[in-house]
Amino acid sequence: MRTVCSKPVPWYRHVFRLVLCACWYGVLWWAHAEQLVLGSPTVLLMMSVVFGACRSESVQRWIGAGRLDNRLVLRLLLASTQVTAFMSLAGWGCFSVGLAALIAGTHVRWSGSRVWRSTAVLAIGYTLVAQGFLLAGVTQSVLEPRHSHLVAVCVLAVALISAFHLGASDKRREQASLNLARTEHRFEALVRNSTDAIVVLDREGLLTYASPTVQHFNRQSAEELLGRRYLASVHPQDQTVFEKVFTGLIENGPAAYVQLDVRILHDGEWRWFEVVLHNLLHDPAVAGIVANHRDITQRRIDQEQLAYAATHDSLTGLANRTALRQRLEACLQPSAQTGTTVAVIDVDEFKPPSV
Numbered sequence: 096m097r098t099v100c101s102k103p104v105p106w107y108r109h110v111f112r113l114v115l116c117a118c119w120y121g122v123l124w125w126a127h128a129e130q131l132v133l134g135s136p137t138v139l140l141m142m143s144v145v146f147g148a149c150r151s152e153s154v155q156r157w158i159g160a161g162r163l164d165n166r167l168v169l170r171l172l173l174a175s176t177q178v179t180a181f182m183s184l185a186g187w188g189c190f191s192v193g194l195a196a197l198i199a200g201t202h203v204r205w206s207g208s209r210v211w212r213s214t215a216v217l218a219i220g221y222t223l224v225a226q227g228f229l230l231a232g233v234t235q236s237v238l239e240p241r242h243s244h245l246v247a248v249c250v251l252a253v254a255l256i257s258a259f260h261l262g263a264s265d266k267r268r269e270q271a272s273l274n275l276a277r278t279e280h281r282f283e284a285l286v287r288n289s290t291d292a293i294v295v296l297d298r299e300g301l302l303t304y305a306s307p308t309v310q311h312f313n314r315q316s317a318e319e320l321l322g323r324r325y326l327a328s329v330h331p332q333d334q335t336v337f338e339k340v341f342t343g344l345i346e347n348g349p350a351a352y353v354q355l356d357v358r359i360l361h362d363g364e365w366r367w368f369e370v371v372l373h374n375l376l377h378d379p380a381v382a383g384i385v386a387n388h389r390d391i392t393q394r395r396i397d398q399e400q401l402a403y404a405a406t407h408d409s410l411t412g413l414a415n416r417t418a419l420r421q422r423l424e425a426c427l428q429p430s431a432q433t434g435t436t437v438a439v440i441d442v443d444e445f446k447p448p449s450v
Contacts, residue, residue: 133186146177179221186237188225189247192218211262295383330358349377366392
């Protein structure tokens with residue numbers, strides 16, 4: 096529930112309202128003199144003032160117990176009664192349902208698409224009441240009674256069609272907003288519970304967005320990292336490589352992407368991350384470089400252990416035949432600038448005699 100804060104109304108608004116009331120009274124007085132309005136101009140002016148006051152948002156919130164989408168039927172009933180009474184007194188009761196349909200447009204904005212059904216029911220009911228009063232002689236009309244009935248039926252048909260289309264249009268808008276909200280909530284839940292970290296960088300390498308997972312980087316929250324330089328979290332030995340790749344990614348243009356492994360400070364220690372960079376600077380919804388991070392520290396450790404085991408003896412830890420061949424091939428390459436020396440050492444009694 097939103098709290099309504101009362102603010103002082105500027106003096107010029109009071110002056111404008113007084114001028115508006117005076118002009119409206121002049122119009123009513125002229126229409127009454129020309130027999131275009133049958134009721135008293137003073138009474139009609141007072142009814143207009145009351146109707147305008149009831150149409151204010153503060154009064155509508157008061158009727159709805161602090162909410163604009165509450166007690167819909169009561170608010171529509173009050174507005175329709177005021178409109179019907181004003182138009183019937185003025186002699187234009189056949190058009191009252193049309194104004195009531197216009198009023199429903201404001202309530203649709205406040206209460207949603209469900210307004211049109213209540214508006215349709217009230218429009219039919221008040222049309223019957225207004226024309227019944229006219230037949231009974233309780234009210235008068237500037238038109239002949241038979242013409243007034245015909246006009247009332249036509250206006251009612253137009254009002255019902257307008258209310259239906261208004262409700263259907265707002266229903267589609269509500270469904271689109273609901274789908275968008277669900278998509279956003281789903282995306283937020285996926286990002287919040289994902290083990291991968293996602294950040295968005297601008298052209299200067301500053302963070303403009305960070306998923307909640309990055310709170311482990313430098314032990315700071317995502318909000319605290321915004322505006323910081325991303326390179327500050329990269330290992331000093333990997334910063335040159337990252338800058339080169341980052342610059343090349345921007346130069347390659349929209350939709351370019353690249354993958355690299357760098358060490359990033361994570362929970363106070365340097366860990367290996369597989370970073371995939373996508374250039375989405377052209378996308379207005381992103382306007383940055385999207386970096387997806389996946390922790391591959393254990394994979395790197397496993398790879399290093401396998402490589403060591405493949406080139407070293409498990410008993411002594413010395414380089415084995417595979418390592419010797421690799422190093423000899425490297426030394427014998429045409430690009431090698433140094434000479435090659437091979438020493439053969441025979442170790443006697445390296446293996447104890449079998450019993």
